[in-house]
Amino acid sequence: MKKLLAVLACAVFLAGCSPAPKRYNAVYTDVFDTVTEFTAYCSSQEEFDGMSERVHGELLRLHEIFDIYNEYPGIVNACSLNGAGGAETEVPDDLIELINMGIDWHKKTGGQLNIALGSVLSLWHECRENGTLPDENELLKRAGHCDIEKIAVTENSVTLTDPGMSLDFGAIAKGYAVGRAAEILKENGLEDFAISCGGNVVTSGKKPYGKWEIGIENPDGGLITTVSVSDEAVVTSGDYQRFVMIDGKRYHHIIDPKTLYPAEKWRSVTVICPDSALADALSTSLFCLDLEDGMKLLEDCKAEAMWVSQDGEVTKTPGFEDHEK
Amino acid sequence: MSKKLRNDLILIALLIIPAVLALALGALRKPGRACQITVGGEIFAEADLKTDALIDVDGLLKVRIEDGKARVLDPVCKNKLCSAHPPISASGETIICAPGGVVVKILGQGPDFTQ
Numbered sequence: 444m445k446k447l448l449a450v451l452a453c454a455v456f457l458a459g460c461s462p463a464p465k466r467y468n469a470v471y472t473d474v475f476d477t478v479t480e481f482t483a484y485c486s487s488q489e490e491f492d493g494m495s496e497r498v499h500g501e502l503l504r505l506h507e508i509f510d511i512y513n514e515y516p517g518i519v520n521a522c523s524l525n526g527a528g529g530a531e532t533e534v535p536d537d538l539i540e541l542i543n544m545g546i547d548w549h550k551k552t553g554g555q556l557n558i559a560l561g562s563v564l565s566l567w568h569e570c571r572e573n574g575t576l577p578d579e580n581e582l583l584k585r586a587g588h589c590d591i592e593k594i595a596v597t598e599n600s601v602t603l604t605d606p607g608m609s610l611d612f613g614a615i616a617k618g619y620a621v622g623r624a625a626e627i628l629k630e631n632g633l634e635d636f637a638i639s640c641g642g643n644v645v646t647s648g649k650k651p652y653g654k655w656e657i658g659i660e661n662p663d664g665g666l667i668t669t670v671s672v673s674d675e676a677v678v679t680s681g682d683y684q685r686f687v688m689i690d691g692k693r694y695h696h697i698i699d700p701k702t703l704y705p706a707e708k709w710r711s712v713t714v715i716c717p718d719s720a721l722a723d724a725l726s727t728s729l730f731c732l733d734l735e736d737g738m739k740l741l742e743d744c745k746a747e748a749m750w751v752s753q754d755g756e757v758t759k760t761p762g763f764e765d766h767e768k
Numbered sequence: 769m770s771k772k773l774r775n776d777l778i779l780i781a782l783l784i785i786p787a788v789l790a791l792a793l794g795a796l797r798k799p800g801r802a803c804q805i806t807v808g809g810e811i812f813a814e815a816d817l818k819t820d821a822l823i824d825v826d827g828l829l830k831v832r833i834e835d836g837k838a839r840v841l842d843p844v845c846k847n848k849l850c851s852a853h854p855p856i857s858a859s860g861e862t863i864i865c866a867p868g869g870v871v872v873k874i875l876g877q878g879p880d881f882t883q
Contacts, residue, residue, distance in 0.1 A: 480881065482880060637880060637881065639881040639883070642883045643883075644881050644883060650880075652799070655880050655881075656877075656878075656879040656880050657879055657880065657881050657882070657883065658878065658879030658881070658882035658883070659882070659883060660882055660883060666879070666882065669879050677883065678883075679883040713883075
């Protein structure tokens with residue numbers, strides 16, 4: 444009995460002495476034109492700093508590869524490819540992977556997600572910056588250079604066979620990049636962390652007192668709900684994130700490839716699923732699809748979603764409700 | 769079962785059960801985000817628990833925020849029970865100074881991220 448008491452006493456003593464991991468946080472403002480926050484539970488500041496360096500390094504690397512506005516010394520990136528004038532261009536593996544994913548999603552969504560829409564998106568981007576609407580004829584002219592079939596991909600090179608075409612990865616790049624950064628952290632032994640990159644959150648493990656909690660904004664202000672997740676990504680696409688008001692009407696940044704104008708079916712769509720890149724692609728696709736087609740797409744993806752309609756009506760899949768408090 | 773063994777088992781149970789309950793309750797408690805101070809039901813101040821501070825509550829008492837915990841100092845009331853209360857830090861915990869009508873409450877954690 445004395446031995447049993449001694450073992451119990453030791454166990455209690457050791458349990459009391461084990462250091463509890465602390466919560467650390469870092470913010471980066473130089474990747475993907477948005478604010479990125481990295482939160483993790485680590486045993487020391489040094490451990491966290493090492494992990495933060497890895498996350499930031501990976502996000503910077505992918506930001507430079509997927510950047511369509513700037514070129515960087517020593518790498519061939521999306522901007523170089525768009526400016527190649529139809530020539531075959533050797534590009535990094537990550538760009539090949541992202542392009543193949545974009546082509547795949549174009550098929551899955553019946554064309555609602557189109558990475559070849561760059562020329563149309565850049566016109567809308569300029570107009571949002573200037574507070575004007577695009578010229579209708581110019582829009583139609585540019586829409587003639589958005590045929591995804593004109594992207595030829597090999598193992599290590601890409602050719603845009605229509606030189607007037609340009610690629611844009613805004614719908615999928617952040618989700619892909621955050622997912623890759625999360626993989627690197629896990630490879631380095633970090634279990635409990637979350638990365639939030641402008642509406643894309645990826646989570647791993649949990650906090651000492653429960654799952655990660657993600658607040659979903661109501662497009663009209665405040666929070667519409669909070670979801671608890673662990674080892675899952677949460678991505679929201681909404682008309683309230685990047686937009687311009689012209690003559691009292693909101694023109695946001697998610698352009699419907701079918702109409703060439705901002706998609707008007709929903710105010711916001713939130714997706715929860717284990718794969719960050721998938722969640723990003725799905726949220727943009729669902730934003731442009733009606734409920735029925737969106738539900739069909741979800742069935743194949745093991746993902747959950749919440750839609751907020753123009754009049755504020757909220758629709759959720761049963762699995763989404765399971766994530767709410 | 770001998771009397772000695774029975775007594776030992778009772779002793780072990782008395783030691784273990786409260787410890788397990790305390791651990792379980794501790795695990796369920798979420799750390800707070802902020803400390804809210806009300807006087808007579810009116811909000812007097814709300815302070816972030818991450819920032820150390822010393823708040824004078826209308827001369828009735830002081831609230832010290834340190835290392836994510838809040839405690840009461842220098843109450844003017846007679847019995848000074850509130851200043852004997854251990855520091856609070858978990859969501860929902862309170863220290864009440866009944867004579868002064870002061871309530872110090874830890875507010876819950878918001879979401880980790882919003883989007």
